[in-house]
Amino acid sequence: MDLMARWQPETTQRLVVAAVDLFTEQGYDATTVAQIAERAGVTKSTFFRHFSDKRELLVAxxxxxxxxxxxxxxxxxxxxxxxxxxxxxxxxxxxxxxxxxxxxxxxxxxxxxxxxxxxxxxxxxxxxxxxxxxxxxxxxxxxxxxxxxxxxxxxxxxxxxxxxxxxxxxxxxxxxxxxxxxxxxxxxxxxxxxx
Missing domain, CATH: 1.10.357.10 (Tetracycline Repressor, domain 2)
Structure with missing residues (x-):
């Protein structure tokens, strides 16, 4: 993974888009933080720097x-x-x-x-x-x-x-x-x- 991708300013936006797409495709309950991070092209730790959990994506x-x-x-x-x-x-x-x-x-x-x-x-x-x-x-x-x-x-x-x-x-x-x-x-x- 490109280390620079974790620090790009649009990381929050990418995480939100990835989450919404996954929630729509497979449902909220079936979607994991790891899947959201992977879809957004970041690590799980990067996800947790932006959001405390997947519910928080909605209030971004x-x-x-x-x-x-x-x-x-x-x-x-x-x-x-x-x-x-x-x-x-x-x-x-x-x-x-x-x-x-x-x-x-x-x-x-x-x-x-x-x-x-x-x-x-x-x-x-x-x-x-x-x-x-x-x-x-x-x-x-x-x-x-x-x-x-x-x-x-x-x-x-x-x-x-x-x-x-x-x-x-x-x-x-x-x-x-x-x-x-x-x-x-x-x-x-x-x-x-x-x-």
Whole structure:
């Protein structure tokens, strides 16, 4: 094995892609860390430098997403309402999602759908993203119940937008942001009909 391959910056991405492919091909339970490492072209010890176990692959990048969502909310204009601040967070976080994320989307969705354990991990990821947004909104002085509802709508918009983006036309030249922001607009309209 090429020793340089273990230290390339895209190692985390290769591990995630390898894992998702193996989860889809043979199931989550049947996939071992050794198989993931081999498919990614790294050693098991390299795998464990990036992830504590195979479940952690699903939340790869969550910390970055949470940070970007919170920063976007914090940096929104002072006059922005809670959902406008969430929109700013979604736009900021979407900027970190590139073609590799778009390509991975449908395979990741299939892998999660096939595993209860991955569904639980995905739910925890959503909780973490909502907490980051809610905390940033609270930092702007938004009352707690409003911040929580806005954050949950933000998570739902991100997920809906990501699903549409990853399943959409690869040649549309658009990033994730228009999809996530459209989803947020739709959810905002849907909340008006709840009264």
């Amino acid at each position: 990048g969550q910390e970055t997403l949470s940070t970007l969502l919170a920063e976007g909310i914090t940096d929104a204009p002072p006059e922005a309402g809670p959902l406008d601040a969430v929109a700013a967070g979604l736009a900021r976080a979407s900027s970190a999602m590139g073609p590799a994320n778009r390509e991975l989307g449908p395979r990741l969705k299939a892998a999660v759908a096939a595993s209860t354990e991955l569904q639980e991990r995905d739910a925890l990821k959503s909780v973490g993203l909502a907490a980051a947004m809610s905390g940033a909104l609270a930092g702007r002085g938004v009352p707690e119940p409003v911040a929580q509802v806005a954050a949950e709508l933000g998570v739902l918009a991100f997920k809906r937008g990501y699903a549409r983006w990853s399943e959409g036309d690869r040649d549309d030249g658009q990033g994730l942001a228009p999809y996530a922001l459209t989803a947020l607009t739709e959810l905002r309209a849907a909340t008006a009909s709840l009264s």
